[in-house]
Amino acid sequence: DQQVKQNSPSLSVQEGRISILNCDYTNSMFDYFLWYKKYPAEGPTFLISISSIKDKNEDGRFTVFLNKSAKHLSLHIVPSQPGDSAVYFCAALTGQAGTALIFGKGTTLSVSS
Amino acid sequence: EAQVTQNPRYLITVTGKKLTVTCSQNMNHEYMSWYRQDPGLGLRQIYYSMNVEVTDKGDVPEGYKVSRKEKRNFPLILESPSPNQTSLYFCASSRFPGELFFGEGSRLTVL
Numbered sequence: 642d643q644q645v646k647q648n649s650p651s652l653s654v655q656e657g658r659i660s661i662l663n664c665d666y667t668n669s670m671f672d673y674f675l676w677y678k679k680y681p682a683e684g685p686t687f688l689i690s691i692s693s694i695k696d697k698n699e700d701g702r703f704t705v706f707l708n709k710s711a712k713h714l715s716l717h718i719v720p721s722q723p724g725d726s727a728v729y730f731c732a733a734l735t736g737q738a739g740t741a742l743i744f745g746k747g748t749t750l751s752v753s754s
Numbered sequence: 755e756a757q758v759t760q761n762p763r764y765l766i767t768v769t770g771k772k773l774t775v776t777c778s779q780n781m782n783h784e785y786m787s788w789y790r791q792d793p794g795l796g797l798r799q800i801y802y803s804m805n806v807e808v809t810d811k812g813d814v815p816e817g818y819k820v821s822r823k824e825k826r827n828f829p830l831i832l833e834s835p836s837p838n839q840t841s842l843y844f845c846a847s848s849r850f851p852g853e854l855f856f857g858e859g860s861r862l863t864v865l
Contacts, residue, residue: 647796675852684758684844684856685797730797734852741812742787742851746796 644668645733647745656754660718664731664745667712671733676705676716679728679747688729689716721752756781758857760845766863767835775830775860777845783855785848786828787812788820790841791859797844802851803828835864 646665654660664674672693677685691698691705691714698705704717718725731745758779767773779786787802789812799812803822817839819831828847832839840863846854 673852677854682858684846684858685854686856687853690852732797741799741802741810742854743799743813744789744797746794 645731645743645745647731647748649748651749653751653753654721656723656752657720660721660725660750662716662729662748662750664714665712666733668735669712671735673734674707674714675732677730677732679730685730723752723754726750726752756855758845758847758855760857760860762860763858764861766865768865769836770834773832773835775843777828777830777857778826779847780826781847781855782825783847783849785851786822787846788830789844789846790814791844792841837864840864
């Protein structure tokens with residue numbers, strides 16, 4: 642059963658607008674969440690993370706929000722740029738001492754100019 | 755330059771022919787891990803290692819072996835590859851389990 646779910650396979654946004662990528666999780670024991678970005682023919686790269694003791698973390702144009710009661714997190718990109726077009730993976734740390742990283746299936750973001 | 759290096763990047767092989775995908779990192783990271791990426795399934799963890807001589811199964815370990823004899827290397831071994839192991843494989847490392855540095859990927863085809 643999928644523990645980390647990204648229910649939107651794709652998202653299209655115009656340049657300059659906000660992109661919102663969503664992620665849901667099922668295990669209330671998850672306490673650290675991350676977003677990765679992946680371009681074709683490259684490995685994923687770490688983007689931003691959030692601990693469960695926070696509800697928001699910001700890094701430049703990227704902000705991650707965590708709603709623990711709803712078991713939901715979202716990544717906001719403002720303003721969106723064509724170079725942001727990529728696959729975005731949500732991930733959660735689990736296992737003993739947070740040793741295993743579980744990824745969602747990914748959302749493909751397309752930003753048009 | 756900090757990097758995770760995987761070899762080979764591309765490989766076509768036949769069922770049952772043992773193969774090894776090497777992974778090496780130059781960042782002195784304790785944690786290393788292998789993932790496979792398949793269409794519609796995202797990234798799934800195969801094995802991970804918290805440190806030298808410490809390895810553990812991820813979500814999809816069947817058909818794979820790993821070893822961690824040195825801190826920098828974490829090879830993935832397919833003793834008897836089968837077509838369902840055709841996939842894109844990524845090795846990753848980090849100081850701690852979360853913020854991973856990924857290699858560029860190894861695309862494996864098993865005929």
